[in-house]
Amino acid sequence: MNPFINLGIRHDIVNAISELGFENPTPIQEQSIPVLLTGSNDFVGLAQTGTGKTAAFGLPLLELLDFEVNHPQALVLCPTRELCLQITNDIKNYAKKMNNVNVVAVYGGASIQDQLRVIKRGVQIVVATPGRMLDIINRKAIDFSQVRFVVLDEADEMLNMGFQEDIDSILSTTPDEKKTWLFSATMPSEVRRIAKKYMTDPFELTMGEKNTGNVNIDHEYYVVRARDKYAAFKRIVDNNPEIFGIVFCRTKIETQEIAEALIKDGYNADSLHGDLSQQQRDKVMKRYRERSLQLLIATDVAARGIDVNDVTHVINYSLPDEIENYTHRSGRTARAGKTGVSIAIINSKELGKIRQIERTIGKKFVKGEIPTGFDVCEKQLFALVHKVHKVEVNESQIEQYIPRIMLEFAELTKEEVIKRFASLEFNRFLDYYKNAPDLNAPADDSRRDGERGERGARDAGGKSEYTRLFINLGSVDEFNRGDLLGYICNNSKISGRTVGKIDVKGVYSFFEVSNGDVDQVVNNFKGVEFKGREVRIEISGEGTSTTRTGGGERREGGYQRREGGGGFNRERSGGGERREGGFNRDRNKSAGGGGFRDFSGKPREERPERRRRF
Ligand code: AMP
Numbered sequence: 001m002n003p004f005i006n007l008g009i010r011h012d013i014v015n016a017i018s019e020l021g022f023e024n025p026t027p028i029q030e031q032s033i034p035v036l037l038t039g040s041n042d043f044v045g046l047a048q049t050g051t052g053k054t055a056a057f058g059l060p061l062l063e064l065l066d067f068e069v070n071h072p073q074a075l076v077l078c079p080t081r082e083l084c085l086q087i088t089n090d091i092k093n094y095a096k097k098m099n100n101v102n103v104v105a106v107y108g109g110a111s112i113q114d115q116l117r118v119i120k121r122g123v124q125i126v127v128a129t130p131g132r133m134l135d136i137i138n139r140k141a142i143d144f145s146q147v148r149f150v151v152l153d154e155a156d157e158m159l160n161m162g163f164q165e166d167i168d169s170i171l172s173t174t175p176d177e178k179k180t181w182l183f184s185a186t187m188p189s190e191v192r193r194i195a196k197k198y199m200t201d202p203f204e205l206t207m208g209e210k211n212t213g214n215v216n217i218d219h220e221y222y223v224v225r226a227r228d229k230y231a232a233f234k235r236i237v238d239n240n241p242e243i244f245g246i247v248f249c250r251t252k253i254e255t256q257e258i259a260e261a262l263i264k265d266g267y268n269a270d271s272l273h274g275d276l277s278q279q280q281r282d283k284v285m286k287r288y289r290e291r292s293l294q295l296l297i298a299t300d301v302a303a304r305g306i307d308v309n310d311v312t313h314v315i316n317y318s319l320p321d322e323i324e325n326y327t328h329r330s331g332r333t334a335r336a337g338k339t340g341v342s343i344a345i346i347n348s349k350e351l352g353k354i355r356q357i358e359r360t361i362g363k364k365f366v367k368g369e370i371p372t373g374f375d376v377c378e379k380q381l382f383a384l385v386h387k388v389h390k391v392e393v394n395e396s397q398i399e400q401y402i403p404r405i406m407l408e409f410a411e412l413t414k415e416e417v418i419k420r421f422a423s424l425e426f427n428r429f430l431d432y433y434k435n436a437p438d439l440n441a442p443a444d445d446s447r448r449d450g451e452r453g454e455r456g457a458r459d460a461g462g463k464s465e466y467t468r469l470f471i472n473l474g475s476v477d478e479f480n481r482g483d484l485l486g487y488i489c490n491n492s493k494i495s496g497r498t499v500g501k502i503d504v505k506g507v508y509s510f511f512e513v514s515n516g517d518v519d520q521v522v523n524n525f526k527g528v529e530f531k532g533r534e535v536r537i538e539i540s541g542e543g544t545s546t547t548r549t550g551g552g553e554r555r556e557g558g559y560q561r562r563e564g565g566g567g568f569n570r571e572r573s574g575g576g577e578r579r580e581g582g583f584n585r586d587r588n589k590s591a592g593g594g595g596f597r598d599f600s601g602k603p604r605e606e607r608p609e610r611r612r613r614f
Pocket of ligand 1: 021022023024025026029048049050051052053054055307309335
């Protein structure tokens with residue numbers, strides 16, 4: 001028999017969740033569903049995100065509510081719009097084969113009128129973020145007098161975001177007899193207090209140790225000198241060709257700077273922080289979910305509610321201020337039973353913080369060594385070899401070229417051909433890493449501060465009439481190529497004829513202008529703002545210019561490709577030429593002796609409430 005039936009879930013729900021691929025209950029579902037199905041307990045569940053807790057409370061709600069009537073009977077409060085939409089969507093999916101189940105998502109940043117209209121039509125389950133919920137309550141547009149169950153999901157996050165008072169006000173409009181189910185990844189004293197305040201003798205379920213992270217996560221730390229941090233970070237990324245990661249920074253500024261540095265260095269990365277509009281944020285998240293982005297650089301606040309499965313690595317570029325945030329960060333990987341790695345890049349003075357985190361999560365970190373250049377080369381080489389082995393051959397398309405290709409290789413043995421293909425990429429890695437220094441900080445790192453970091457192997461570059469420029473505007477700002485061309489010409493007072501290729505990305509773009517116009521463009525954009533944001537134009541790389549010549553130009557349309565592994569996952573133009581940044585042009589500014597930009601000392605992102613600090 002289906003194990004969900006054994007837990008007491010009825011057939012039409014089990015059929016629906018089977019279609020979602022739920023064969024066996026997760027541990028939290030197994031333990032909480034029988035308790036919640038009684039409908040007679042308050043409940044506290046200590047569980048990480050990604051453990052299946054939405055179904056743990058969602059399935060019992062579907063069993064317990066009366067769907068023949070159309071008034072609110074359950075209220076689910078959660079911290080973010082993303083989570084709100086996710087929960088709503090999940091519950092609708094579980095109820096796919098039931099009749100007259102009406103669920104509304106109530107969250108800020110979207111039309112309140114639309115939400116009011118759905119509420120007016122009649123709903124049994126309201127999933128809401130606290131701010132918008134309160135707004136609707138204050139308009140007297142909802143009646144919670146018959147609510148039987150309140151779920152506080154990610155309670156620690158809601159408190160962290162300063163929603164305590166809103167939650168108080170919202171709950172005061174619900175009946176005293178209702179049952180409250182609280183879920184939280186961590187149990188700081190604030191959560192403990194609200195559990196006491198709203199519940200009588202709750203059934204408590206702890207999945208693993210209190211405040212303990214997911215057992216499927218391996219925790220690693222790397223000790224580097226502050227000035228080598230960026231180079232070390234890139235090396236860790238390069239050593240994991242299949243990485244699909246979230247990189248946490250402490251401030252918006254650091255987030256943006258790291259993302260921009262990575263983009264310039266040719267990585268598929270973008271940033272997520274509080275300065276983005278909801279629309280920009282949605283677009284970045286869409287690209288990440290679709291894996292067009294390989295690295296998402298985020299602040300703690302912005303990353304709340306991110307529910308992407310299959311994240312392989314969480315990288316703490318900077319450790320968080322509060323220990324609890326480390327648990328939240330690392331919980332973004334190893335979701336739904338998968339494994340994942342959480343990495344902290346620290347300086348030797350931060351070892352104490354690592355020990356504190358170890359005590360909190362009840363798990364030891366493994367000290368990692370920043371891989372040598374040789375290690376990375378080897379890793380990338382075999383990733384490439386593996387990729388060549390697995391590549392899908394488009395027989396019908398390639399067939400016509402085969403005779404000419406064979407002719408070209410006629411003189412070579414199979415071994416020689418293989419060697420040449422492998423060398424095509426490998427030489428680049430070798431070039432890049434041939435002078436790569438050891439980036440692991442010595443035991444006493446203070447005396448080494450004057451040393452140079454990783455040296456960038458500069459590409460001499462070809463002679464070109466065009467220079468490639470970076471601009472911090474892109475499709476999320478509603479620019480297409482034509483719009484951007486007009487915008488550039490208007491602001492910099494140059495003729496459209498001197499603008500070369502335009503490559504519109506998400507939150508940024510690249511465009512080419514003839515070398516003689518570069519200064520004019522850069523100067524005329526000084527002080528220009530777009531929707532209150534300073535527009536920045538930079539030469540893409542140090543003196544980098546691209547050439548318009550060469551028939552191998554493949555940046556447009558179907559030819560543009562994103563490299564998964566083996567090629568350091570950079571986008572590139574055709575003809576084998578790395579478009580920008582790329583691997584053989586390290587933009588690590590420490591090469592010049594000045595050190596990569598030190599991001600420390602910048603203002604920290606505002607947080608509504610301070611939690612336990614190191
Ligand atoms: P949640 O913690 O509710 O966000 O769930 C994390 C992920 O696990 C989601 O993608 C769910 O669809 C998935 N999931 C939840 N329960 C199960 C289950 N019993 N079997 C398989 N996948 C599940």
